[in-house]
Amino acid sequence: MTGTVSHQQEEIPLEIMLKSQDKPRISWQVIFTLLMFFYMYLPILVLTFYSFNESTYSAGWEGFTLKWYLKLFQDTRILTALQNSLTVALCAVAIAAVLGTIMAVGLARYTFPGKSLYRGVSYLPLIIPDIAIAVATLVFLAVIGTPLSLWTIVAAHVVFCLAYVALVVSSRISGLNPHLEEAALDLGATPVQAFIQVLLPELMPAIISGCLLAFVLSMDDFLIASFTAGTGATTLPLEIFSRIRTGVKPDINALSVMLMIVSGFVAFVAELLRYRSEQKRFK
Numbered sequence: 001m002t003g004t005v006s007h008q009q010e011e012i013p014l015e016i017m018l019k020s021q022d023k024p025r026i027s028w029q030v031i032f033t034l035l036m037f038f039y040m041y042l043p044i045l046v047l048t049f050y051s052f053n054e055s056t057y058s059a060g061w062e063g064f065t066l067k068w069y070l071k072l073f074q075d076t077r078i079l080t081a082l083q084n085s086l087t088v089a090l091c092a093v094a095i096a097a098v099l100g101t102i103m104a105v106g107l108a109r110y111t112f113p114g115k116s117l118y119r120g121v122s123y124l125p126l127i128i129p130d131i132a133i134a135v136a137t138l139v140f141l142a143v144i145g146t147p148l149s150l151w152t153i154v155a156a157h158v159v160f161c162l163a164y165v166a167l168v169v170s171s172r173i174s175g176l177n178p179h180l181e182e183a184a185l186d187l188g189a190t191p192v193q194a195f196i197q198v199l200l201p202e203l204m205p206a207i208i209s210g211c212l213l214a215f216v217l218s219m220d221d222f223l224i225a226s227f228t229a230g231t232g233a234t235t236l237p238l239e240i241f242s243r244i245r246t247g248v249k250p251d252i253n254a255l256s257v258m259l260m261i262v263s264g265f266v267a268f269v270a271e272l273l274r275y276r277s278e279q280k281r282f283k
Contacts, residue, residue, distance in 0.1 A: 044260065051253035068254040078255065081239035084150060088225070088235060089218035092157035093165075093211050099158075100165030101207055105199070107166075108173045109181075125163040133159060134227035141228065148230030156228045157221065161214035168213065168274070172206030173199075205273045212270035216263045 054063035072078055107119055125133060137156045146152060180202070184194035222237035229238060236259075243252055 047253050048257050051250055051257050053250050053253075056249060068250040069258075071251050072255055072258070075251070077234075077239060078236075081234050081236045084233060085219050085236040088150065088153050088157055089215050091154045092161045092218050093215045095154075095158050096161035096165045096214055097207060097211050100162045100210065101169050101200075101203065103162070104166045104169035104173055105195070105203075108170060109178070122166060123163055125160040126167065130221075130223040134224045137224065138227045148228060148233070150230065150233040152228045152230065153225050153233060153235065156224050157218045160224075161218055164214045164217065165207070165210035168210030169203055169206045172203055176202055205276065209270040209274040212266050212273075216266050216270075219259075220263065 051068060052064050052066065053061055054065045055061065103122060107115065107122075133156070137152075137159070141148065141152055176199075180198050181191075181194040184198045185191065189197065220237065221235075222241060225235045225238055226241075229235065234242075240252060240255065243249070
């Protein structure tokens with residue numbers, strides 16, 4: 001009898017637990033998160049929706065079409081601006097990859113007078129407003145008498161690309177064993193061989209990740225490019241800005257959608273590489 005009563009008492013809480021699990025509960029954190037995502041991505045969804053609009057001025061929906069995406073590949077101004085943006089981004093990232101890696105290794109592995117001051121100054125472009133960097137670069141170019149061109153945009157972009165690459169590489173090198181190079185040197189390797197064959201392969205995921213991040217930022221930059229661009233050196237953001245003065249048309253909507261897709265893909269690849277390198281480090 002006692003065993004039966006105790007068995008029933010054990011079943012009651014179990015039934016209550018099952019009933020409570022059947023009722024889905026939505027907390028205020030979930031609702032707030034959904035509202036925030038809706039607020040952030042609603043303009044992007046509207047932009048994507050109107051990029052397929054048949055109407056020329058996006059005033060009302062007149063039917064589905066893909067002609068605006070096809071029109072982009074026939075627009076010589078857009079293609080020229082895209083070529084200029086790719087030239088600037090690739091050159092700036094290539095220079096920043098070399099200098100940023102050397103700077104990160106030097107700050108992590110060597111001690112010299114003024115190291116803390118140099119570290120703080122090297123990361124200033126990450127926190128300084130873009131307008132300040134643009135004005136400072138323009139004044140500097142005017143003082144040294146350099147005419148504005150596509151290469152002055154490259155020089156200006158190297159400044160902030162360098163900081164981003166160095167920051168990502170520094171976060172990676174801080175987690176590596178500092179005795180890796182010493183072991184290679186003890187085994188007969190030269191300092192250059194120890195750097196190229198031991199340290200550089202360990203830093204490669206971080207270098208690629210930093211380069212991809214800097215590439216996206218360089219492609220999307222408008223403010224610094226507008227101050228340092230010369231005649232005929234129109235990048236893609238500058239071309240888009242010059243066209244939306246007369247109204248946003250579906251071809252600009254289509255171009256914006258393609259830029260967001262490419263930027264998102266590159267950012268995803270950069271984050272994936274960083275995540276995999278972190279996982280390998282902890283294994």
